[in-house]
Every structure is written in C-alpha cells, then in structure tokens.
Amino acid sequence: MGQHRCFACDEQNPGRIVTNTDDGWTFMFIERFVGPPGRVHGGTAVGALTCPALQLAERDGMQHPVVLHVNGRLNLPVPLAEPISVKAYSEEGRYRVKLHEDSNVILDGYVEVADQETNIGSVLQEPPSEYVEDLQSLSDVTDADIEGHSLFTQFLEVQKAAGYPLEPPPKCFGCSEADGALELSIRKTRQGDTYTRWKSEEAFTDGEGRLATTMVVSAIDCMNLHAINANDDFDLLFKLTQEKKNFFTGSYGVRIFRVPPVEIKDDYRITSRYLRRDGRKLFTISALSDSNGTIYAMGESIAIIFDLTDEIFGTDS
Numbered sequence: 001m002g003q004h005r006c007f008a009c010d011e012q013n014p015g016r017i018v019t020n021t022d023d024g025w026t027f028m029f030i031e032r033f034v035g036p037p038g039r040v041h042g043g044t045a046v047g048a049l050t051c052p053a054l055q056l057a058e059r060d061g062m063q064h065p066v067v068l069h070v071n072g073r074l075n076l077p078v079p080l081a082e083p084i085s086v087k088a089y090s091e092e093g094r095y096r097v098k099l100h101e102d103s104n105v106i107l108d109g110y111v112e113v114a115d116q117e118t119n120i121g122s123v124l125q126e127p128p129s130e131y132v133e134d135l136q137s138l139s140d141v142t143d144a145d146i147e148g149h150s151l152f153t154q155f156l157e158v159q160k161a162a163g164y165p166l167e168p169p170p171k172c173f174g175c176s177e178a179d180g181a182l183e184l185s186i187r188k189t190r191q192g193d194t195y196t197r198w199k200s201e202e203a204f205t206d207g208e209g210r211l212a213t214t215m216v217v218s219a220i221d222c223m224n225l226h227a228i229n230a231n232d233d234f235d236l237l238f239k240l241t242q243e244k245k246n247f248f249t250g251s252y253g254v255r256i257f258r259v260p261p262v263e264i265k266d267d268y269r270i271t272s273r274y275l276r277r278d279g280r281k282l283f284t285i286s287a288l289s290d291s292n293g294t295i296y297a298m299g300e301s302i303a304i305i306f307d308l309t310d311e312i313f314g315t316d317s
C-alpha cells in the first residue's frame with residue numbers, strides 16, 4: 001500500500017477503525033463511537049468508508065486521491081466493539097465499500113475519489129445547484145446563540161414525557177454531553193434549522209493538517225436528525241414515541257467542497273435544515289462551514305420511520 005494515512009487507519013490511534021491484512025479489510029469501532037445503544041454512530045460508520053477507498057485509489061495509481069462524495073445505506077445498525085468484515089472494490093469509476101454481519105450487508109456505500117493535488121482550502125467541487133440557496137442561508141448564520149437547552153437535552157425530556165424515559169441517557173458520539181463525545185451542543189435557530197460550533201480534536205487528521213474525511217462525515221451527521229425536531233418542536237417524535245416508533249438514519253451522504261483544515265480559527269460551524277417528508281422518509285441536509293460562512297462540506301440524510309421492537313425499547317409491554 002502507498003502512503004495513505006488518516007485518523008481511521010493510523011496505527012498510533014487508539015481509536016483506529018480500519019485495518020487491512022492479507023485476509024481483507026476489517027473495521028472495528030471502539031465504544032467511543034456509539035450512536036444508538038450498543039451500535040455505531042451512523043455518521044462515523046459512513047465516514048470510515050472513505051479510508052479503504054482512498055487506499056484503493058492509491059493502489060490504482062492515483063497520486064493525490066481526495067474524496068468528493070461518500071454515500072452509505074444503513075440496512076441494520078452497525079455493531080459496536082467487534083470486528084466487522086468489509087469488502088471494498090472499484091466499481092464503475094468509484095469505490096464500493098460494504099460492511100457485512102454474517103451473510104447480511106449491514107452498510108452498503110460508495111465513495112467517489114478524484115486525483116487532484118490540493119492544499120488546505122482548495123476547492124474540489126461546487127455545491128449541487130438545487131442546494132445552493134439552502135446552503136447559502138445556512139452558512140449566513142455564523143454566530144447564533146448557543147446558550148440554554150440543547151436539542152439533545154430536549155430530546156431526552158420528550159422521550160420521558162411520551163412515557164419512555166431513556167435511562168441511562170444514551171451516549172451519542174456526536175451530540176451527547178458524555179465524555180469522549182464531540183459534544184455538539186445543537187440549537188434550533190429557526191423552524192427546521194439547527195446550529196452549533198465545533199472545535200476539531202488535533203488527532204482527527206490525515207497527517208498533513210487536513211481534517212480526516214471520516215471525521216467530517218461523522219461531525220455533520222447528528223444535526224440531520226435534530227433538524228427534524230427543530231422543524232416541529234418534537235411533535236412528530238412525541239407522537240411516534242407514543243406509538244412505539246422512531247426515526248433513524250436510513251441513508252446518509254456527504255459531498256466535500258473544499259479541503260478542510262484540522263485547526264481552524266474561531267471554530268467550525270455546523271448547521272442543518274429539514275427539507276421535507278415523503279411517507280416514512282424524512283429529508284434533511286447539513287453543512288460544515290467556518291466563521292466567515294465558507295462551506296467545506298454538506299451532508300444529505302434520509303431518516304426512516306421504524307416500528308421499535310420491545311427489545312430495543314427496553315420494555316416488556
């Protein structure tokens with residue numbers, strides 16, 4: 001293999017996710033990367049798909065591989081703290097990466113990689129035209145108030161009010177206030193819109209001062225689910241919880257517009273917007289920008305409404 005190194009595969013990283021041996025690819029997500037109880041944070045799982053793709057791109061002769069787009073469909077939640085067998089291969093000009101549990105594909109994704117010499121801040125692509133207006137208005141909000149109750153805190157209160165308190169409170173790698181989390185303290189700025197500030201950890205690097213793509217994808221995921229609650233002040237969540245239903249991320253993709261640095265002046269801004277509902281599907285977008293409103297990446301998420309089994313819900317009734 002070539003010289004690729006990132007947060008996800010760095011041998012020095014105690015939270016290393018990706019290994020490659022003669023037997024193939026293996027992912028292992030330590031407890032830190034929890035999303036739903038006992039399962040991996042969806043954004044981190046989808047983000048990690050980029051690492052094998054970048055390694056394969058080097059093997060295929062690319063000099064300066066860089067991720068333009070990653071998308072993953074979560075068929076089942078990814079298990080935490082156990083080795084997961086992964087298939088990664090080139091297919092129709094992009095890289096297909098699949099996580100397996102027994103004979104099931106639990107996460108099926110693809111990664112588009114370009115061969116382009118870049119510096120921090122280099123432009124990789126323009127935003128898709130259908131999202132330009134939304135992204136512009138999201139990135140105009142660069143200095144909102146982040147005092148008061150976060151949407152995560154309100155989420156816990158709503159679950160309790162609907163008759164299903166989550167005890168102990170879930171530890172989401174992205175948005176809970178637990179040790180080791182990114183502690184994204186997400187706020188509603190207006191109907192369907194959310195906002196937070198985020199300072200990357202130094203370790204989230206590709207070794208050259210760039211923010212590892214795995215962590216870009218991870219950091220802008222949670223906001224998408226919170227945008228749904230920011231749209232109707234938890235009305236849908238409250239009703240679904242009473243009916244023993246909930247919504248979870250079904251598919252999630254991220255496009256990288258500019259090469260983001262690990263260290264940025266005055267923190268990153270992460271924002272999201274609820275777009276629409278179509279039956280069981282809820283569509284949202286999120287964005288990573290700086291304090292001047294320059295956008296580095298956008299996320300596109302489709303959450304799906306599910307019936308919860310009693311086992312997941314922690315109740316026998």
Ligand SMILES: [Zn+2]
Pocket residue numbers: 004005006007008009010018051052
């Ligand atoms: Zn890597």
Ligand SMILES: [Zn+2]
Pocket residue numbers: 172173174175176222
């Ligand atoms: Zn979260």
